[in-house]
Amino acid sequence: MTSPVSTSATPAQAIVIMGVSGSGKTETSLGVARRLGFRHIEADHFHSAENVVRMQAGTPLTDTDRIEWLDRLRLEMQKAVQDGTGFVLSCSALRRSYRDRLRDAVPGLRFAHLSVDYETALQRVGERADHYMPTSLVKSQFDTLESPKGEPGVLWVDASKACEAVVEEVCAWMHAPIPSSEMAALIGLASKMPDAPSPRKEPPLTSEPIYNNRMAQRFDTLTDSLMAVLMAFMVGAVFVNVVLRYAFGSGWAGAEELSRLAFVWLIFVGVASSMRRGELMCFTLIRDKFPRIAHRLIDSVSALLIATGSGLSAWGAWYQMQFGWQNASPVVGYPLAIAMLPVLVSMIALAMLALVQLINTWRTERAVPPALANVTAD
Numbered sequence: 083m084t085s086p087v088s089t090s091a092t093p094a095q096a097i098v099i100m101g102v103s104g105s106g107k108t109e110t111s112l113g114v115a116r117r118l119g120f121r122h123i124e125a126d127h128f129h130s131a132e133n134v135v136r137m138q139a140g141t142p143l144t145d146t147d148r149i150e151w152l153d154r155l156r157l158e159m160q161k162a163v164q165d166g167t168g169f170v171l172s173c174s175a176l177r178r179s180y181r182d183r184l185r186d187a188v189p190g191l192r193f194a195h196l197s198v199d200y201e202t203a204l205q206r207v208g209e210r211a212d213h214y215m216p217t218s219l220v221k222s223q224f225d226t227l228e229s230p231k232g233e234p235g236v237l238w239v240d241a242s243k244a245c246e247a248v249v250e251e252v253c254a255w256m257h258a259p260i261p262s263s264e265m266a267a268l269i270g271l272a273s274k275m276p277d278a279p280s281p282r283k284e285p286p287l288t289s290e291p292i293y294n295n296r297m298a299q300r301f302d303t304l305t306d307s308l309m310a311v312l313m314a315f316m317v318g319a320v321f322v323n324v325v326l327r328y329a330f331g332s333g334w335a336g337a338e339e340l341s342r343l344a345f346v347w348l349i350f351v352g353v354a355s356s357m358r359r360g361e362l363m364c365f366t367l368i369r370d371k372f373p374r375i376a377h378r379l380i381d382s383v384s385a386l387l388i389a390t391g392s393g394l395s396a397w398g399a400w401y402q403m404q405f406g407w408q409n410a411s412p413v414v415g416y417p418l419a420i421a422m423l424p425v426l427v428s429m430i431a432l433a434m435l436a437l438v439q440l441i442n443t444w445r446t447e448r449a450v451p452p453a454l455a456n457v458t459a460d
């Protein structure tokens with residue numbers, strides 16, 4: 083499996099392993115990436131939560147559903163190019179237009195099409211336990227697939243054979259130069275597409291930030307710093323504990339208790355931080371089925387429900403805190419109320435942010451954000 087490929091030339095740096103679901107893209111991509119020392123990019127991880135829900139429910143994606151997904155993949159590929167690492171992207175890329183969109187981001191991009199028949203794909207998807215893709219969608223994958231035959235820079239692989247043989251074939255092809263006429267066509271294809279997105283530093287948000295002003299910046303600085311300190315503390319405590327155990331035969335039990343406490347704090351600081359950035363909760367799946375005129379009302383109900391739920395949680399945390407002052411943790415002996423304090427603070431922050439969101443709903447003429455996610459949580 084790990085033997086080097088026979089040719090010695092430097093391999094091409096960028097390839098998409100494409101094909102219908104169950105053709106073996108992920109497995110092949112991982113194998114090729116390992117063999118060539120490239121980065122493996124898994125396109126499945128770049129679908130919005132809403133796309134995943136659709137597929138899980140047996141609804142095939144449309145061209146519109148796939149646009150933002152493809153654009154995220156373009157940015158990810160460009161990041162790899164900027165980092166100077168070769169990459170293997172595992173992505174269905176079923177239609178010609180999708181492939182051209184990807185080619186446009188990375189000139190010279192190659193594609194290896196894993197070709198399988200319907201029965202093979204169905205069987206492989208059926209046997210895979212840990213994936214959202216239902217077997218009922220395999221047929222639609224074949225219906226959507228536009229053959230890449232005749233496109234420049236494409237390898238056609240019979241993917242019914244063993245995965246190792248598929249990986250071998252792809253790696254060997256990556257070492258072979260593309261004929262110059264084909265390469266010219268490839269570059270030509272890339273330059274036809276207008277407005278390629280430039281790589282952004284920030285990942286796309288699931289919805290709009292709740293507020294954006296200097297106070298927001300201070301809030302972000304505070305929460306980011308707190309999270310960094312908590313994370314550093316957890317890593318440090320666990321590391322010291324491991325060293326103590328190995329070097330002196332016994333660790334410090336307090337380290338475990340304190341890193342658990344830091345973990346609780348980290349989660350709740352993270353919750354408040356991601357809520358502000360618009361990345362925590364965003365209920366749009368049902369809202370978007372209604373006419374635009376009803377959106378404000380539905381958004382208001384959502385914000386009120388979030389504020390009420392968070393308020394109730396804060397109230398509960400407050401009761402727990404009162405009880406926790408009299409109880410000490412078993413090892414270090416800190417008052418257990420300290421473990422409930424982040425719940426109280428973060429739930430108050432969530433309730434307040436939801437109220438700000440409610441006010442924003444009525445105050446501003448908002449551009450409707452793309453319906454990326456139903457509910458997402460960091």
Ligand SMILES: Nc1ncnc2c1ncn2[C@@H]1O[C@H](COP(=O)(O)OP(=O)(O)O)[C@@H](O)[C@H]1O
Pocket residue numbers: 101102103104105106107108109110172206207209210241242243244245246248
């Ligand atoms: N060449 C192959 N022969 C037999 N089974 C394979 C092969 N390639 C992949 N599989 C298996 O088929 C299933 C689907 O493969 P996966 O790589 O997830 O496909 P895709 O990413 O195209 O949906 C997995 O269980 C995988 O182990």
Ligand SMILES: O=C(O)[C@H](O)[C@@H](O)[C@H](O)[C@H](O)COP(=O)(O)O
Pocket residue numbers: 102103104107108126129143148174175176215223
């Ligand atoms: O464009 C699409 O319809 C999807 O991207 C689809 O092609 C993809 O296959 C699924 O995300 C399942 O993932 P696997 O291909 O890994 O099964």
